[in-house]
Amino acid sequence: MNHSFTTKELPESERPYEKFWKYGATALSDAELLAIVIKSGSSKMTAVDVARSFLSQKDRNLMNLYEMSYDEMKKIHGIGDVIAMQLKCIAELSTRIANTRHFEGIQMRSAATVAEYYMEQLRHEQQEKLIVCMFDSKCKWLGDSVVTTGSVSSSIVPPREIFICALEKKAVHIVMVHNHPSGRAVPSGEDNTVTAILTSVTGKPGISHNGKLPL
Structure with a gap:
């Protein structure tokens, strides 16, 4: 039976949710922020591992949110249709927020x-x-x-x-x-x-x- 690794299996000091509640979003790494969106991992990886894999693609880190296509994201182990859609929507929201705040x-x-x-x-x-x-x-x-x-x-x-x-x-x-x-x-x-x-x-x-x- 396949087992899906979750962030709950990480040491408490490394769990994104616990770190958020204790220290706030600014204390989270890029991978931990994305792991909260990704929520669950795969049979071999935690959500944090999936996030790190995503960030390592093309050595672009968070820029992958903008520069990777929906289909490219889905090729990463642990990222399916829904997660890829969520990541692209986050990228679009960040662009709209920046535009609205900056030029108003x-x-x-x-x-x-x-x-x-x-x-x-x-x-x-x-x-x-x-x-x-x-x-x-x-x-x-x-x-x-x-x-x-x-x-x-x-x-x-x-x-x-x-x-x-x-x-x-x-x-x-x-x-x-x-x-x-x-x-x-x-x-x-x-x-x-x-x-x-x-x-x-x-x-x-x-x-x-x-x-x-x-x-």
Whole structure:
């Protein structure tokens, strides 16, 4: 008969639940935090062992929550459909919390302010995205909208759609943000062409184009 190892079989000082109740979440290691989510192990491993195995994949530690796919997670011994789903949901929640807390009420004081926010949001994207960020007359953030997904080129960037989004939000300023999944945040010739096109058509509807940030 198969026996599933649980954290209760660990010494009390190593049990995640007991450590949480005694010292709080900040006292738990990354593996122990994940073990509480995983709950139970397998016939050969405790939940903490499964968590350690997950963290050791690709030497990415907690970044595996973002960078490993649902199917990749399920290939790890002790992680099935439900646990893989829970781990991906934790990653998504952490991203949304960071985005909400970081940008709420922030003004467009500089390109660095906008870039800092969107770098966090786009750092795990595998596809290129062009996003229009909209601001009011006092440069307060109003919202954003994804304009294109995939290859961003002057032939597919729709200025009309960008300005419809801006007008619907009653935006006075817009900033275009474009990620480079390759990690090379240097404007390409195509990036510069797109920026020139957008700059040439702004102003007429009372909206200023404040630049394009490659991330």
